[in-house]
C-alpha cells in the first residue's frame with residue numbers, strides 16, 4: 197500500500213503542517229515530517245477535511261441505471277470530496293427488504309470509491325400502508341440504521357409512531373420526507389407570489405411544517421430518534437428550534453440548493469429547477485443559513501437526485517423533481533459559509549457520520565484515525581460544465597456557474613479515490 201506525505205496542508209483550517217498517510221490510517225501529523233518511501237503531495241494552500249459524508253443520496257440502482265449506478269454515483273461522490281454516502285431507498289425495486297439493501301451495499305463495496313450505506317424503506321414499496329422489514333434490514337450485512345420513505349412522506353401518524361418505536365430496538369432513526377400529501381396535490385413549485393404569477397399550483401410551506409411539528413411530538417412521545425430530510429422553510433426552522441430546546445431527539449438537514457437558490461428560478465420554466473421540496477423564498481434561504489450556523493440544522497445533505505434527460509428536459513409539469521448535488525456541494529457550502537472550515541467539517545462530515553453511526557468517518561485527521569479525508573483548494577474557481585460531471589445524469593442547477601473551491605484529492609482508508617482532481621478508477 198502506497199504511503200502519502202501531504203506537506204504544508206491546513207488541517208481543518210489550522211496552521212499548515214505535514215500529514216503522513218500509511219497503511220490506511222493517518223500515521224503522523226506535524227511539521228517537517230519525512231518519509232522517503234512516500235509519494236509527496238504538495239499541500240501548500242490546501243485544506244484537509246475529514247472525508248465528507250452524505251446523509252441523502254439517490255443512487256438509482258437497482259432500477260434506473262440509465263440515470264445513475266452505485267458506481268457512477270460513488271465516483272461523483274468521491275470527486276465531490278465524499279468518503280461515505282447514505283443511499284436512499286426509492287429504487288426499483290424499493291430497498292424495503294434485506295435482499296435489496298444487501299445488494300446496494302455489495303455494489304458499493306465492489307465500486308470501492310466511497311462507503312455506501314443503504315437506507316431502508318419505512319413502509320413496503322414506499323406505499324405508506326404497512327411497515328417494511330425494518331429488523332431484517334438492520335440485522336442484514338448492510339446493517340441499516342436509517343429508514344426513510346424519501347420521495348414520499350410517512351403520512352399516517354400511527355405508522356410513523358410504530359416506525360419510531362420499532363427502530364429504538366437497534367438505535368435506528370427515521371428520516372422523514374416532511375410533506376403533508378393532501379396539501380401538495382398537483383403542486384409544481386413553492387406556493388407564493390411567484391407561483392401565483394406563473395399560474396402553477398403551489399406547495400405551501402405549511403405542508404412541510406405541519407408534518408415536522410407532528411413528528412417531533414411523536415418522537416418526543418415515544419422517546420425515539422427523528423431526522424428531518426431537506427428542511428426548506430423558515431417556519432420549519434422555528435418548529436425545530438422549539439423541539440430542540442425541549443430536548444427532543446431530532447436532527448435535521450438542509451440541501452445546498454435550498455441554501456442558495458430561490459423560487460424565482462421557476463420563472464425560467466427550466467425544469468432543472470424543479471425539486472422536492474421546492475425552492476423557496478429569499479427569506480427562507482436567510483433563515484436556513486442562520487439555522488445552519490447556529491446548529492438548529494445539523495447537516496448539509498445533497499439530496500443528489502439524478503434524472504435521465506427524458507425525465508428532465510420536458511415541460512415543467514411533466515418533469516421529475518430533483519437535482520444533482522454530490523459534485524458541487526462543497527463549492528456551494530464554501531460560497532454560502534465562506535472558509536469556516538470547522539463549521540463545514542461539522543455540517544458535512546462529523547455530524548452526518550454521527551447521525552448515521554458510520555465509525556471511521558467524520559473524524560478529523562489525527563494520528564491513528566482511518567485516513568478518510570479530502571483535500572480542497574479553496575482558492576480555485578471552476579465553471580460547472582454538465583457534460584464533465586461523473587454522474588450519469590446532467591441535471592445540475594449550476595450549469596455554467598463559476599463556483600469557488602476544487603476537490604484536489606480524496607482518500608478512502610488511505611487509498612486515493614481522487615488525485616489531481618481526477619477519479620482514480
Ligand SMILES: NC(=O)N[C@@H](CC(=O)O)C(=O)O
Nearest residue numbers: 254346347471472501517518
Ligand atoms: N428531491 C427530489 O426532488 N427528488 C427525489 C425524491 C423526492 O424527494 O421527491 C428523487 O428521488 O428524485
